[in-house]
Amino acid sequence: MNIKLFYALTALSLTVACQHSASQSSTEKDSTRTDSSAKTALPPADTLSKVEVKIDCIDRGGDMENGFLQECIFHQAGLDEAYSLYRIRNTDNDDGKYLEPTLPKTDATKTFEESAITVKYTYNDVRSLTIDLLFPGGETTITLAKDSVGTKISTLHSPD
Numbered sequence: 001m002n003i004k005l006f007y008a009l010t011a012l013s014l015t016v017a018c019q020h021s022a023s024q025s026s027t028e029k030d031s032t033r034t035d036s037s038a039k040t041a042l043p044p045a046d047t048l049s050k051v052e053v054k055i056d057c058i059d060r061g062g063d064m065e066n067g068f069l070q071e072c073i074f075h076q077a078g079l080d081e082a083y084s085l086y087r088i089r090n091t092d093n094d095d096g097k098y099l100e101p102t103l104p105k106t107d108a109t110k111t112f113e114e115s116a117i118t119v120k121y122t123y124n125d126v127r128s129l130t131i132d133l134l135f136p137g138g139e140t141t142i143t144l145a146k147d148s149v150g151t152k153i154s155t156l157h158s159p160d
Helices: 003-031 079-089
Strands: 055-063 066-075 109-110 117-125 128-135 138-146 150-159
Touching: 066 079, 079 138, 079 150
Parallel strands: none
Antiparallel strands: 055 066, 066 150, 109 117, 117 128, 128 138, 138 150
16 A cells, blocks of 8 residues: 555544544534543533533541531532532432522522422522521531632531
């Protein structure tokens, strides 16, 4: 085979592969977001910023008397974006499925009579929010605090 033809076919093949990969990668970046612990499909980018958010979580442990604590840093994310990502990451459990689809802008309370659950949103200031999920068997306190690094979300699961 002619060496020039070989290089031309190789270059053409690489160009097509790169274009396909670039268009697929671009689509994935626009429609999904990932975190450092797992790849999680998230809503379209028009509802979240285009900047990828790195998420670092630490389980601090605990006990039945004081509760169990998990802390996550949502790097370079504001309260709204961190709340949305947190809610999506936790929609399969009680931490996320009872949260409002968008973060309320003022203090708010939502009740679920069919399941005897109450969710309270309380702003401590413009950069800090506490969400209390009150269940018949316990309470979950989710605290969001914005700083220069991003937003830290602490989740404390407490028994009754």
